[in-house]
Amino acid sequence: MYNVSMLKFIDIKDKYGHLTPIESKIDIPFEIKRIYCITRVDQGITRGFHSHRKLHQVLICINGSVKIRTKNPIEEEVIELNDPSVGLYLGNYVWREMFDFSEGSVLLVIASEYYDENDYIRNYDFYLEEAKKRF
Numbered sequence: 303m304y305n306v307s308m309l310k311f312i313d314i315k316d317k318y319g320h321l322t323p324i325e326s327k328i329d330i331p332f333e334i335k336r337i338y339c340i341t342r343v344d345q346g347i348t349r350g351f352h353s354h355r356k357l358h359q360v361l362i363c364i365n366g367s368v369k370i371r372t373k374n375p376i377e378e379e380v381i382e383l384n385d386p387s388v389g390l391y392l393g394n395y396v397w398r399e400m401f402d403f404s405e406g407s408v409l410l411v412i413a414s415e416y417y418d419e420n421d422y423i424r425n426y427d428f429y430l431e432e433a434k435k436r437f
Contacts, residue, residue: 305393313387332414343403350399353423358414360389366407373397
C-alpha cells in the first residue's frame, strides 16, 4: 500500500531475553519528535479514525496484539501487530484505525512531529477530498 510499510528491527536474543534497539533516522525513517503509548483499551473499542497532513508515524505493539486498518482513496488493508521487533510505518495522508486490542496490549507510537491539532484530518469525507489530490 502506498505510504505504508513494515519495518523489521534488530532482535537480539540471549539467555536474558530479547533486546530491540531502535534509533532515530537509522531504524526509524525520520527524526523522532514525540513518543506515546496506547494502553488499557477496552474490548470492542476502535481508536484512530484520522489521518495527518504532515506527520509520519511508526506503530509498534510492544506487548500483546492490535490490528491496524489503513486506507487511502484507492486501497484498504488490515495489518496485525504482535511482535515488538516489527513496526508499521504510516506516512502522511494514510487513514488509520486501531482495533482488536488484546488484553494487556501496549501500542507504542513514534511520531515525526510534535502534537499539532491542525495536522489532523478527523472527518473521513474531508480526508477523501484532500487525499484524492495526492493519489
